[in-house]
Amino acid sequence: MAELLEIKDDFDLEKIARSGQCFRVRNLGDETWRFVTREHVLYIKETENRRFSVSCTSEEWNRVWSRYFDFGRSYAEIVKRAAGLHPFIDEAMDFSRGLRVLRQDPWETLVSFIISQRKTIPAIMKSVEAMAGRYGTPVETEYETLRLFPSSEALVLASAEDLAACGLGYRTPYVMDAVQKVASGKPDLNELEKNSDDELLSALMTIRGVGIKVARCTALFGYGRMASVPIDVWISRAIEECGGESPFGLFGEDAGIIQQYVFNYMIHGKDRNKAD
DNA sequence: GGCCAGGCTGAAG
DNA sequence: CTTCAGCCTGGC
Numbered sequence: 001m002a003e004l005l006e007i008k009d010d011f012d013l014e015k016i017a018r019s020g021q022c023f024r025v026r027n028l029g030d031e032t033w034r035f036v037t038r039e040h041v042l043y044i045k046e047t048e049n050r051r052f053s054v055s056c057t058s059e060e061w062n063r064v065w066s067r068y069f070d071f072g073r074s075y076a077e078i079v080k081r082a083a084g085l086h087p088f089i090d091e092a093m094d095f096s097r098g099l100r101v102l103r104q105d106p107w108e109t110l111v112s113f114i115i116s117q118r119k120t121i122p123a124i125m126k127s128v129e130a131m132a133g134r135y136g137t138p139v140e141t142e143y144e145t146l147r148l149f150p151s152s153e154a155l156v157l158a159s160a161e162d163l164a165a166c167g168l169g170y171r172t173p174y175v176m177d178a179v180q181k182v183a184s185g186k187p188d189l190n191e192l193e194k195n196s197d198d199e200l201l202s203a204l205m206t207i208r209g210v211g212i213k214v215a216r217c218t219a220l221f222g223y224g225r226m227a228s229v230p231i232d233v234w235i236s237r238a239i240e241e242c243g244g245e246s247p248f249g250l251f252g253e254d255a256g257i258i259q260q261y262v263f264n265y266m267i268h269g270k271d272r273n274k275a276d
Numbered sequence: 277g278g279c280c281a282g283g284c285t286g287a288a289g
Numbered sequence: 290c291t292t293c294a295g296c297c298t299g300g301c
Binding site: 119174208212213230 | 280281282283284
Binding site: 118119120122123126164167168169170171172 | 296
């Protein structure tokens, strides 16, 4: 651990790690968490209140991780703005405070959420890990040897059998279509940064196996489109609890972040006997 | 063994 | 335009 830094805004590593938006975060015990994005690996631990020791230099923190953790935005302010508008949202924010929406790599996010359909979170992690294990570039760190998430170029050579062996099941042709299209630049995931939210969604949905839910997850977690609200079964249940009327329209550009507070509340807070 | 899990596709109404 | 069965696979 090279650096020590103080973070004043909401930042709870365990909540972030367990909130189901990322599938390659790992706990090393000792309250140290590992995050991976593109070719960067971070080990981070809260040593005392609001003080964190990190394995990267302050230069890398500022250049890579500050953006990844979305520190350009004050989550304390978001909570303050959203408070009092809707009782269910207040409950969810109380429970989930400390959560942040990560700005992950678009390609990894896209593939991860294609895989996610009809899977549990542990099963998603297993498949993503298997893909990295087979096709990802190895990286040595002070703690371990791990593999990066494979690029589309690296996956072009993968056979259907090899991908299926990663537990992709009927999603295998979906992932292969994403690999083909993205490796050939249609769509070009970098270019999509410039698109409006709606244009981004429709471009992503040209890929087989990408419907509106997966597209919105990619927009939110991979492109930082914080107004994007993916509606899955858990969020549908939350909307039912709100009398069948979606509360997310109240929150404008922050709706996707509010959605993440609610999602975390649904899977870990309410009815926690059902799904850890 | 049956059922369901962070959806999507294609076919039928 | 809307509804709905079926889908790989793992875990209870």
